[in-house]
Amino acid sequence: MATHDEIEIEVLRYHPETDSEPSYRTYRVPFAHETSVLQGLQYIKDRLDGSLTFRWSCRMAICGSCGMMINGVPNLTCSAFLREYHPGKLRIEPLAHLPIERDLAVDQTDFLEKLASIQPYIIPAESKAVDEGPFTQTPAQRERFYQYSECINCLLCYAACPQYGLDSGFLGPAALALLHRYNSDSRDVGKADRMPIVNAQEGVWACTLVGYCSEVCPKGVDPASAVNRNKVISTLDYFFRFMAPRGASE
Amino acid sequence: MQIVQTDVVIVGGGGAGLRAAIAVAEADPDLNVSLISKVVPMRSHTVAAEGGSAGVVQTEDSLDSHFYDTVAGGDWLCEQPVVDYFVANCTREMVQLEHWGCPWSRKDDGDINVRNFGGMSTARTWFAADKSGFHILHTLFQTSLKYASVHRFDEFFCLDLIVVDGRCQGIVAIEVATGEFFRFEARAVIFATGGAGRVYPCNTNAGISTGDGMGIAFRHGVALRDMEFVQYHPTALPGSGLLMTEGCRGEGGYLVNKDGYRYLQDYGLGPVDPSPRPKAMELGPRDKVSQAFWHEDRQGRTLETPLGTAVHLDLRHLGRAKLLERLPMICEMAETFLGIDPAEAPIPVRPAVHYTMGGIWTDGDTATNLPGLFAAGECSSVGIHGANRLGSNSLAEIVVFGKVAGEQAARAARAAPAIDARATTHEAEASMQSALALLGQDGDQRLADLRDTMQTAMENGVGIYRSAEGMQTACQTLEKVRNDYSRVRLDDKSRAFNTEWLTVIELGFTLDVARAMAYSALQRTESRGAHQRLDGYEKRDDEHFLKHSLAYAVADAPPRIDYEGVVITKLPPAERVYGGMARQEGH
Structure with a gap:
């Protein structure tokens, strides 16, 4: 690392065994042009304070481990760079709206349960043996869901969502985007099974259309559009239920 | 428990x-x-x-x-x-x-x-x-x-x-x-x-x-x-080692040296075609493509970058539309980590360790x-x-x-x-006690120093090209790191979410793997695939080494290296041929 400058990083610290509430600690970190915020944290851990706790893994913005608040904004620390904050300083905190496990690591359990609840797998019209080969899916059919399949589950959108901050019962942006991903897949017929989740009080109607989730999404998934498409679908579903037997809205 | x-x-x-x-x-x-x-x-x-x-x-x-x-x-x-x-x-x-x-x-x-x-x-x-x-x-x-x-x-x-x-x-x-x-x-x-x-x-x-x-x-x-x-992937970003997929070359990307020359033609991978020919040029196997970089580097035909020498992965001729359809993450990574638009500028790359x-x-x-x-x-x-x-x-x-x-x-x-x-x-209790001992021990060695010493020794001694002297040095360094490991001192003595503790345990595993690699490499006195020697063993030696190495742990001593035969049922050993003379079976 060709070091040319130093920057101050203020980090939220909280240890569940010893601390009654979080506090902040400041470190001075040398950096070069290419030094990511994650590398800044790694420097602290390697050289200054081995007790600083945070998650990371791939370093290339695909594993979704290293989301944190940087100066109040949800971001992946591996693809944000210290130079962008210099000569100012950084304040790094765990993702908002999620319980802190320790320091910068948050509890992901609630999201993982929500993800499992939306039946995030193909529910096929009829079972097809592997020997019969792949389903046909044109590029246009794939395009209808592909964007929503690019979610890396980094939880930045949950930290951005004011509704989730008020009521963690809300299914939230990433889970609703994934639900829409499967509902929009030409190989899937599970929409009727998933509609009760969409229609529920904690489903799409809880969203207040702020759109900050899509703004912070590092992968361009645009969960807000998934949620709002489902508001239309949910409305139609509501009407069709009075007009036809269940399942006709597929 | x-x-x-x-x-x-x-x-x-x-x-x-x-x-x-x-x-x-x-x-x-x-x-x-x-x-x-x-x-x-x-x-x-x-x-x-x-x-x-x-x-x-x-x-x-x-x-x-x-x-x-x-x-x-x-x-x-x-x-x-x-x-x-x-x-x-x-x-x-x-x-x-x-x-x-x-x-x-x-x-x-x-x-x-x-x-x-x-x-x-x-x-x-x-x-x-x-x-x-x-x-x-x-x-x-x-x-x-x-x-x-x-x-x-x-x-x-x-x-x-x-x-x-x-x-x-x-x-x-x-x-x-x-x-x-x-x-x-x-x-x-x-x-x-x-x-x-x-x-x-x-x-x-x-x-x-x-x-x-x-x-x-x-x-x-x-x-x-x-x-x-150990596989070196030929196209990673200098410094970070982040991967630029082989798919870049599968889609038709070129590798060029500092003179803009598609140098792989000089390493048995030609002829040069404008579009990809299977098993030739940029579609050669990873070992040979990484080895070619090493030679170019030695001969001063690589580019200087702030994070090390590199060659260029040139995707410009593929056009923006194809890049965004086939290689969108590469475009995103090049932009994020290098500030480069691959449709406009070539990407500096060099080999980095990729696969065991x-x-x-x-x-x-x-x-x-x-x-x-x-x-x-x-x-x-x-x-x-x-x-x-x-x-x-x-x-x-x-x-x-x-x-x-x-x-x-x-x-x-x-x-x-x-x-x-x-x-x-009983067994589980013993494992727990040894992990807790690491947590409690008082020493003078810092985790990051041990890790860095191990990694540098492996890169220097057990890299793309190897010699007995370099590998012996690596083995000696690894034994020293192993010794020092017993004197590692943690800043964090707590139990909840103690990633420093878990990283020390991981380093113990990694160190054993490094030793298995280095000693196995030292004893293979031939060149084959990703194991290439420069000290008189430059050729493949089927008579003595058409064998798998087997590394076994030995208490308080280097691993014991044994060998077993390779089961060959239908394709007897032959020369590996790539480039224009490559066999395109199935065609």
């Missing part, structure tokens, strides 16, 4: 572990599966695989051709019956992933699209843009949620195997959030713990790829096979030589990669052999004798 009684423990929630979990659940839903992973499964390193996964699908292609390419690509150090099984099952597993929702890229008519990859005779690499591993992993993870018998233990760190009466009867794990110890009693255990790229300083791997499963198995007397064969060809010895059915223990994926050596893996064979491997491991472990679990609870308790 808490106790979990289960039937099958799977350690590792990447592609191989998840595929194994689904296979157990489908083979016998009455078997209780515990899926242990030190990260939430979708964080596993499978997520970072980019280019795609092999599976013969074009009418003009053949299984024989995939077999030939794999065995020749591995410089004949492949178990041929296992390669036979592998190539015969790749496509089936790709279709299975498709049925589970994997968004494979398609042709206009809705059929599966495939791309060219290095060392492959024709296009047979299934891809989902350049996020193939990401989509495979998320598809497997989300599909695994269907199976009620699969119980996840996310962020549980596997500390040790429990071996009683010569049989694997479970594992000991640490719950990361609390630092609590858990004993999992199981009648079969599958290791799917991934590779060990973190042995080296500059690598394409995630921070979690620390060779845990290899290190644990090794300590229990399980052989690590062919560990000297060797691993835990298994038979063709993924069984190790420790009864009750199975292994699949990069942590294993089932025998298909030999001395050099072909790109897109490893994503196929994790599903083909993940499935086998699940089925075999299910069978073994049903047949296994009852767990000896008293003896497993």
